[in-house]
Amino acid sequence: MDFTELREAILDGSAKQVSAIVTSALEKGELPEKILSEGLIKGMDEVGELFSNNEIYVPEVLISVRAMKTGLEILKPQLALRDIKPVGVAVIGTVKDDLHDIGKNLVAMMLEGTGFEVIDAGVNVSAEQFLSLAKEHNAKIVCMSALLTTTMSYMKEVIEAFKADGYRDKVKIMVGGAPLSQKFADEIGADAYTSDAASAAKRALELLNE
Amino acid sequence: MGFVPDYHHIVDAASNIPAKRVPTYEHLIDLRIMEDVLGVRFREAKNGSLEDKRFYFKNYCEFQRRAGYDAVSFEDCIGDVMPGMGSLYKHKEPEIRNRADFERYDWTAAEKEYKKRFYTDYEILREVMPEGMKAIGGPGNGIFECIQEIAGYENLCYIKYDDPELYADLFRAVGNTNYNVWKGFIENFSDVFCVMRFGDDLGYKCNTMISAEDIRRHVVPQYKRIVDMVHAAGKKFLYHSCGAIMSVMEDMIGTVGIDAKHSNEDQIAPYRFWVETYGDRIGNFGGIDTDIVCRGSEADVRKAVEDVFDVIDGHGGAAVGTGNSIPSYITTERYLIFNKAIREVRGEKNVCYV
Numbered sequence: 001m002d003f004t005e006l007r008e009a010i011l012d013g014s015a016k017q018v019s020a021i022v023t024s025a026l027e028k029g030e031l032p033e034k035i036l037s038e039g040l041i042k043g044m045d046e047v048g049e050l051f052s053n054n055e056i057y058v059p060e061v062l063i064s065v066r067a068m069k070t071g072l073e074i075l076k077p078q079l080a081l082r083d084i085k086p087v088g089v090a091v092i093g094t095v096k097d098d099l100h101d102i103g104k105n106l107v108a109m110m111l112e113g114t115g116f117e118v119i120d121a122g123v124n125v126s127a128e129q130f131l132s133l134a135k136e137h138n139a140k141i142v143c144m145s146a147l148l149t150t151t152m153s154y155m156k157e158v159i160e161a162f163k164a165d166g167y168r169d170k171v172k173i174m175v176g177g178a179p180l181s182q183k184f185a186d187e188i189g190a191d192a193y194t195s196d197a198a199s200a201a202k203r204a205l206e207l208l209n210e
Numbered sequence: 211m212g213f214v215p216d217y218h219h220i221v222d223a224a225s226n227i228p229a230k231r232v233p234t235y236e237h238l239i240d241l242r243i244m245e246d247v248l249g250v251r252f253r254e255a256k257n258g259s260l261e262d263k264r265f266y267f268k269n270y271c272e273f274q275r276r277a278g279y280d281a282v283s284f285e286d287c288i289g290d291v292m293p294g295m296g297s298l299y300k301h302k303e304p305e306i307r308n309r310a311d312f313e314r315y316d317w318t319a320a321e322k323e324y325k326k327r328f329y330t331d332y333e334i335l336r337e338v339m340p341e342g343m344k345a346i347g348g349p350g351n352g353i354f355e356c357i358q359e360i361a362g363y364e365n366l367c368y369i370k371y372d373d374p375e376l377y378a379d380l381f382r383a384v385g386n387t388n389y390n391v392w393k394g395f396i397e398n399f400s401d402v403f404c405v406m407r408f409g410d411d412l413g414y415k416c417n418t419m420i421s422a423e424d425i426r427r428h429v430v431p432q433y434k435r436i437v438d439m440v441h442a443a444g445k446k447f448l449y450h451s452c453g454a455i456m457s458v459m460e461d462m463i464g465t466v467g468i469d470a471k472h473s474n475e476d477q478i479a480p481y482r483f484w485v486e487t488y489g490d491r492i493g494n495f496g497g498i499d500t501d502i503v504c505r506g507s508e509a510d511v512r513k514a515v516e517d518v519f520d521v522i523d524g525h526g527g528a529a530v531g532t533g534n535s536i537p538s539y540i541t542t543e544r545y546l547i548f549n550k551a552i553r554e555v556r557g558e559k560n561v562c563y564v
């Protein structure tokens with residue numbers, strides 16, 4: 001089966017169409033993991049690419065994500081039956097004392113769109129919370145978002161807390177947010193920084209294999 | 211003898227004329243810093259009796275005079291009086307999700323509440339305004355921030371696709387509310403303000419928060435109605451918006467008719483970019499990234515200030531301060547290093563805070 005139509009439905013953000021196409025593909029005996037990777041995830045890839053190039057805006061990404069999730073919900077039971085797992089678990093949160101969450105939410109959504117299971121810790125998240133969630137869910141990726149100059153310094157504390165606990169090697173740590181830069185990420189010893197949500201999801205996938 | 215303010219300098223800057231003494235400017239300064247500098251605690255007094263309020267505004271203005279500002283930066287925000295607000299600042303569930311919510315919403319409440327809650331502030335501000343100063347500001351929050359207060363950002367994005375008519379109606383209805391608040395404000399308090407302003411963050415790190423096309427269609431006409439009124443009252447308009455809003459700057463300058471713009475972040479574009487790109491047409495307020503004031507060394511701060519003065523040299527109107535604000539996480543000590551640097555570089559001798 002050709003998944004062009006499904007990818008286009010995702011680009012259009014049409015949850016209805018996505019749901020119809022996914023349902024009919026399953027009925028026709030298409031493998032759920034194939035619908036997921038060739039349709040939903042590839043569709044989100046294209047959305048991410050357009051967003052990274054500033055060709056579409058946040059609202060368009062949000063509705064594409066919503067459409068993708070509709071499809072994913074239909075696929076989930078089938079995937080479970082066939083024992084297909086998410087590519088990995090990512091814990092994400094906006095760091096302590098910071099309440100900005102629009103960018104963080106977007107990164108979380110793009111991670112889901114790439115096949116991750118995402119544990120969203122919300123805003124104002126402490127080092128202890130990041131650490132305990134990462135352990136509890138056996139996360140491979142930890143994503144921190146900060147939009148304030150002061151709160152970005154807290155990211156270093158989180159990394160130190162992972163080190164102190166002997167858990168630093170078990171996870172890859174990604175950071176992002178408006179005032180951040182690659183230079184800052186290097187200084188605090190993060191594994192990766194990206195400037196937007198779509199490249200964040202891509203990078204997270206790469207990190208799994210590093 | 212301390213600093214002698216003269217609000218004409220900031221009017222010059224907003225008129226894109228190089229001021230005789232470059233004014234220093236902040237959109238917001240955390241009250242704790244003002245209290246530290248004055249050695250007086252007054253933050254709670256704003257919501258007290260008339261006498262309390264007087265005490266509040268006297269100190270509020272006195273701080274700005276001592277810190278070398280020519281105008282008192284002040285706003286009371288429209289978003290705060292919108293029924294069911296809280297989705298922008300407080301992560302509240304959106305008040306308006308669909309047509310029924312929209313129809314039920316009391317669209318005249320905000321303008322009434324604005325008068326009731328805030329007019330005395332402006333009256334007292336008038337009464338205690340230090341000699342040589344006027345205020346800069348007015349009703350805070352533009353249309354986009356007000357909409358987000360009641361509809362939430364993500365929810366607004368969904369509305370755009372699920373009910374485009376409702377999306378358009380939201381901008382119109384909130385546009386009317388803002389227009390009415392501004393109308394009343396201008397009729398009553400034009401004399402208190404030398405430059406009028408609202409802040410409406412349309413941008414983020416990489417782009418505008420909604421499409422440039424949507425901004426042109428739904429936001430620009432609403433801004434224009436207000437800015438036309440400001441101009442009819444003989445005042446200049448300063449526009450504050452964070453983020454990468456380059457794609458709509460021509461609309462802001464050409465169609466809305468803003469006279470000056472504030473806010474810049476180095477991660478997006480340095481102050482130099484704003485001055486060199488738009489400085490022939492509008493005044494540029496701001497300059498130094500908040501991050502430098504917060505984390506830089508004393509030498510970094512000094513250097514950043516000197517760079518900004520180099521940039522504005524021969525480039526029309528400018529008022530110098532942070533690209534955003536002096537938030538609570540900047541210490542008083544750091545603020546004073548920064549403030550002193552600006553004042554010294556612009557040529558003030560014996561900077562002091564009395």
Ligand code: B12
Nearest residue numbers: 099100101102103145148149175176177196197414452534
């Ligand atoms: C909207 C906004 C708010 C809203 C937040 C609403 C919400 N629910 O999130 C409100 C009004 C509440 C707010 C409050 C404040 N804000 Co504010 N805010 C903004 C604004 C305008 C946009 C942020 C946004 O939502 N962007 C949209 C998203 C999509 O972009 P993003 O967050 O950058 O995320 C993208 C990338 O950075 C990246 N990314 C994000 N997270 C992550 C994580 C990882 C792991 C990766 C890889 C990538 C990544 O991917 C995203 C999508 O591509 C910015 C301006 C700006 N330049 O960003 C100021 C800004 C962040 N705010 C600022 C300030 C000062 C404040 C306040 C202190 C204001 C005040 N004086 O009270 C308060 C602080 C409240 C608090 N304790 O957190 C300053 C910070 C300055 C600084 N360097 O410290 C900014 C930069 C404005 C400026 N011009 O200086 N703010």
